[in-house]
Amino acid sequence: MQIFEMLIEWVSLHWVTISVILHFSLSLVTSLHVLLFKENERTSLAWIGLVIFSPFVGSLFYWLFGINRIKRLAQKKHPQILKEDFRCQEKPIQFHKLPKKWHSAIISGFTIHPVNHVSNNTVEPLINGDIAYPAMIQSIHSAKRYIVLSSYIFDYDSLGRLFVDALAKAHQRGVIVNVLLDGIGIGYSWHKSDRALNKMGVKTARYLPVVSFTSIRFINLRNHRKILCIDGDVAYIGGMNLTKNNVVKFSVHPIDDVQFKVTGPVIDQISQVFKEDWFFATGELIEFPSYHSVTSEQTNEQSVIARVIQDGPDENHNRIRWTLINALVCAQHSVKIMTPYFIPDQILMSSLHAAALRGVCIEIIVPQHSNIPFVDWVMEANFSRIIEHGIQIYKNKRPFDHSKIVLIDDIWSFIGSSNWDARSLEFNFEINLECYDEVLNTKLTDMFTLKKHNSIAVVADEINGLPIYKKIRNNLFRLFSPYL
Template sequence: MQMFEAILQLTTVHWVTITVILHISFSFLTSVHVLLFKENERTSLAWISLVILSPVLGGMFYWLFGINRIKRLAQKEHPPELKEDLRQEETTIKFHWLPRHWHSAIISGYTIHPLSHLAGNTVEPLINGDAAYPEMIQSINRAKRYVVLSSYIFDCDSLGQQFVNALAKAQQRGVTVKVLLDGIGIRYSWHKSDRALKKLGVTTARFLPAISLTSIRFINLRNHRKTLCIDGELAYIGGMNISKNNVVKSAKKPIDDVQFKVTGPVIDQISQVFVEDWFFATREKIQFPQYDPSAPTPMQLSNNSVLSRVVQDGPDENHNQVKWTLINALVCAQKSVKIITPYFIPDQSLMTSLHAAALRGVSIEIIVPGNSNIPFINWVMEANFSRIIQHGIKIYTNNRPFDHSKAVMIDDIWSFIGSSNWDARSLEFNFEINLECFDADLNAKLTALFDVKRQNAALVNKSEINALPIYKKVRNNLFRLFSPYL
């Protein structure tokens, strides 16, 4: 008892000294961890500054949000040798009919992500939920064996209820149904969609729950993938969540977006990503039906044949695969680069690649929302406008309420579609899935979509940037400092 009182008295008298010693020790250990495990110099310097200048809180913030524990967890629960077992054996690299200057991109692309480009696919853009949702629900209604759905947001509104009912009816007629929802995204609907599905007997799982009894999970690691695979016959992929706001004609707060209907052998690569994600979330290895080339769908009977492959990304062993794929393609650009993205906050390597292409005479045009759904994202993008438009790059702000579409088109042949945005959140922390496509017809359709959006957009010019009030410039550039963490 006397010892306790002595310690208490010592603490009371010397609390300032003790606090300083603890702060210095904690800051030192945290800074050492940053130096050893953070690769980006600017990010490392920012973390160390935060740790030193913000006693205790800075260090706690780093240990909560700055560490990528998912890579270690992925290797423990989903080791590479198991992933090799889950994946099909791929063929050797083929250049197919591609122009010679794209051959190096195929070689390096395979090194970045060892999945082969597969011919014989069709990829159909479905504009907004008005076109996409009826097709998706109809496909669920026609399912005979297996349905797997992965979504970041699954609102339990009138539109979400249509999906719940379709999935439940499929389950009731003997179809195996699996729904994977992100542990953070599910909170947008207060878990109502999850409960509604379970109540009707549909099997659901959460990818990285925010609260777990087995391990610590973190809010900054999210499964941002949006896919629907049916019977090994067709798949849907893109950036569209399940929400009535995507039904633009009737929505009070409309969100423009595009989803893609896919058939052909590449759907096995899409469904395989779900199989791996489901195993990671549940430890259950499912046997999803494989694509059967002997039973073509009506879409496959057309003359279109898209050369395509999946490129997945995440803070695990697939880290930076999307960024390197984009850089790889920008190196091959000869005429034009067109980008549609809701968030355009590229890191220095991507921005340098865009400027290098512009310096070669490549026309580069970017469309971003004029009004983001996240105000401070608008401020960060505004802060970067003067840097972006150097060397002739053009950036347009879309006047629509909010455009969530994601697509990249290079020259008249290469397209990149899926769930990834051009920001650190998407390229560093999120689990994403995209399709790399070579096809002139698909490129033309997406270019036409780009042209329509550009008609409703305003070109950013230097005079507008210079005319911003000084307080907005300061605000924008202040938030730009935090862009690696947004």
């Protein structure tokens, strides 16, 4: 007891020296980690500055938000023996009679992400939850063998309860149901959705739960994928969460969005992504049914050539970014981008400017007001840099538009869950479809044009006329764009 009292007294006398030594030691270790593992020079310098000039707090923020530990963890939990046949690099690259100008993109695309394009698919855009949700629920009701569902947000509102009820009924009639929810995203519903599903016997799992007794979790790494696959016959992917706000007709705070109904052999690639995510979250390897073609005759509706591009802070890091850069190099006439958050890094921005300098018409639609005000400020700070070389930006006057599509020329489409910001391209687990099809491209171009008619163009006079306090605010938040 006396020794303990002496220790307390010694600490009370020397606490300043102890704090300085601890801060110096922790800052040194943290800074060395930044130097060894961070690739971006600007963010590395910012982290080191924060660590040094914010004693303990800076180091705490770095270890919570600045480390990509999943990259090493995924290598351990995703051994290559679990990969399916479509990942085998021994398969020859297939061009599917696509225009020759895209052959180099397909070759380099296969190097970026060694998954072949497959033909005879259909991809149907379903605009807003008014159309998408009834189709998804009907497919759940029609399921006979297996359902897998992954969502970032699964609200337990009037819409969420419809999905809970449909999944529970499928389970009761003998269908195997697996539901994967993000560890942070499920908090939007106060964990009510997964509790309701578990109560009805539906198996659920959380991807990177905030609290874990087996490993340290980092709340900046999130599973942003939206996947619904049923029996290997039909799949749905896109950017649409499960929330009544996407039912625009009846919502108080409507969110425009688009989901895609997919049939064809590319479903096997979509379900494989879920299988890997489920294995990572639970250690359980599920056997999902493979796609079986019902007819050997190809129709015009089955003309989509597609493949999955998965991305995340693991072995698939940067694959969506490089896929976009790869496609932009091939653009000859037009590039159309629709995204809720447009904060591209310097490499992507340079690729867009390079295309514009070649005479490519580049149009970008963003919301006039997103659901994150400081992201709007960062986008506004970048407008003057973006519109150089003739790039056109439009602000959609509709309620918040969460749609995510990229269209190049008259054949290439890129759809899925990813945004054009650091959060999506650096820290989130995402899934997109790279598609070649003129009919799909035309449908999405029509949707893009319709939204552009409801938008206002960003012009230089508007940017230059902003009050000085807004310019300061916007550019201050722009400094933090790599972390948003």
